Amino acid sequence: MKKIGLVLLLAIFISTGVILQGIAQQLPPGIPREETLIIDQIFRYSIVNNFNLWVSGVPNPTRQSLAFDTLWYVDQQTGKWINSLAKSAPIYNKDFTELTIKLRDGIYWSDGVKFTADDVVFTIQNIKDHPGMLWHEQFNLYVDKVSKTDNFTVVIKLKRPNSRFHYLFTTRYNACYIQPKHIWEKVSDPLKFTFYPPVTLGQYVLKDSDPAGYWELYERRTDWQRTSAGIITRKAGPKYVLTIFYGPNEKKVGAMIQHQLDLLMDLDIEAFQTLLKRNSYARSWYKDFPWAWRDELDIRYYGFNLEKAPYNIKDVRWALALALDVVKLNAEYIGGVTRVTPIPQPATPFHMKYFHKPLKTWLRNLRIEVEKGKYFKPFDESVPERLATWAKSQGYPVAGDLEDLFGIGWWKYAPDVSERLLVKHGFKRDKDGKWLLPDGKPWKITIIAAPDEVDVFRLAIGAADQWKKFGIDVDIESLERTPYYTRQNMGDFICTSSWGMAAGSGASAVIDKWPYAYFLHSRYYKPTGELQTTGNYLRIKSAKVDELIDKMEAMPPTDPKNVAIVRDWLKLCTEEMFAIPTLSFKKFVTFDTYYWTNFPTAENPYGQPCYWFMGGKFVLPYITSTGRK
């Protein structure tokens, strides 16, 4: 009986596992592995074969870089401006009421039709005419009239002066995709149109897709030279690109160990280290420590509802900042792999050049009044050195400029100063050393955090540990994204472990910060309990903030004077400590160099590694085959 059972079990496994179509995952017939770049699709598409990226519910990562295009790009790594479908930078008239766009001649849609000004004019008018399409409201708000003066020149008359209208066509993550007029002009309901199969402006066309949404296969256009990426890079890139969603991190790691995945978006540090042990061809931005790509344009911070006592007191926020040891936060909770930032801007090479390093002297001299007439200089330049010492103690190699490696510095770990700041405002400790609020009640902080955003959640735990050690009762409320955002938007929180723009911390690889600060103007302010929709969930309301935002708005984005205004803005945010910025974003963008090589790296930082951004189109062509089969 036992033997029969075993034989039966074996037979079932062999017949289902092996005889049915060979071993493991296979590419479709006729698609050689050595010509196919396999990239992480990030998630499963719940709707398939819908390429109408002009509506909100259709997935766009990876697709947008392979098949779609727009006028301009800013490379998120280098800050380089790229004229894509446009031949030159935007041309405004003197009062910024008219924008002229010069387009490239020689670009073709994948069905062979030439790309012209008609497509751009049609796109704007079509979106303007149809509520529910993305960019509809902006075009209606700004565009008076759009027309062409010749086949490669578009003129947009604006309803009111706007020196930043071109941002709608300038890509950080994405921007208004251009539609093929000859396809869309026949469409009666643009919201429901699926645009399948997509007629593309990118280097690739869709070859096949999974009816269950797990993968899409793209093939390089035979006329790839007639696309913006082809013209600009003069490189062809892999013949096929397969985007695939393997599932959770451990499955992606498994797939990369088996060389079934060449490029993925992100891993947690533990999964990444497991991968390195099992696949010697795998790596991220750095070959060695700190491995990760740290130049994504965002930061982590602890934000407070500034309308809730005692967080409406600047000194209390400073006290909380000085009760944090950023070296421990970075090393023990994030693996020490990213840079610290004392100002609300990411510590990327671009921003370090324009903001962090030039502000170092100001930071060094910054003083806070601890007691009447007694000042304390909080800036700690030794942070990079301390992080380097920690890294060496872990056996990691530490090479190069320490500031470039770990950031320019952060705030001193000075719980004694925190204590004095709190006592100044009537806080006391009880007999157990726990802090009491000025009204005598125990001080309790609840930090809200979204667990799927792994680093902010880990940092929430880090802050809770350190503030508890300082004597504050802290707990963490774990929330899924939707209730997390709702609580923030309604002001229903005390402290949030967060990321993004609310702390004045939004960024692109440009000097102009108005697009990332305008919503903090008091004209858009909503009090706690009212839904805020623009992003000011910390409830910042300040005449000084208004003044600087007004100055930024009045300045054209390319004006060099912007740098000084933005520095003043960052000084204000830092002095006021609206939120406590901690670390720059990092991602373990990881690639397997078994089949493909020449991915952007720290040694060769030619472009942004974020392939799922629209600008990934200018990086993919550089990836070359190793020749392995």
Place this chain on the structure above:
Amino acid sequence: MENLLKYIVSRFFQWLIVVFVGITVIFIVPRFTPMDPIQTTLNRVTAYSYIDPDAINKMIETLKDLYGLKGTIFQQYVNFWKHLLLGDLGPSLSLFPTSVMDVIRTSLPWTIGLLAVSTFLSWVTGILLGTLAEYFSNRKWSQVLGTLVMCIYPVPYYIIALILVLLFAYIIPIFPLVGGAAIGLKPALSLNFIASLIKHGFLPALSLMIGSVGWIFLSQRSLTSRLVSSDFITFAETAALPRKKILSYLIRNSMLPQITDLALQLGSIFSGALITELVFSYPGMGYILYSAILQADFNLIMGISIFSIIGVSTAALALDIIYPFLDPRIRYK
């Protein structure tokens, strides 16, 4: 016959009430959670770019209109029923403007295929093994089987699923890591496609069956244990009836609770099997429902739940009607 008709009519009205109340609850509950589908959409589309606050306010109005969220909750409720009675579940809010029916249509066949097959196979296997194990309880294989089930059954499902993935997709990579069928293979009534379906569905189905067979095995063994010592079995054995016949008596007399269990399980498959789908990267309704909840997609949550409500209540209705046919001791009263 008159009794039967009366019974069916009264049960049908109960069914209607259950469905109506269930759908009403599923309409109301998401609207009282701290989730706002419009805010979720705005967060998604404004995450990386600046949008003028005036444009945002206009966008909110447009989205309210397109999502059917204008007016009071009562007005929305009336509109919802008007559309539902025409078979229209509205657009998915997170996958706008794709209709809820289209989203469900994409995933439902995978869920039904996987869960119906694994549920039915587990049921048959569990009942057969449970009955045999109890009837031949003195045999060694029966004791080994019982111990094995007692050991495996309490292991959490996700552990079993992960072990299967690790063993047969990584260490001995004979099964695929992802999907419902091979890459590039189009759905068709061909041997190639069916073989690929079986290969991709094998590990997910096996993982579901392991726990399920365990539960049915134990419950069937328990049900049979009382019957084995009952008079009619003793009489059948004394009369030297063939064992096959005796086993069939045992199975038939223990069927009622098992059929109830099977029907309710089949009725509830519409919600999908989230952990199975995530661990095996297998398509289905579970992931769709999970993302709908995370993204405050009221319409999609309602659409999937309506299928579940109707599925479970219809299964219960069908059971009530067919019980007397299965067990003559039950009467329509």
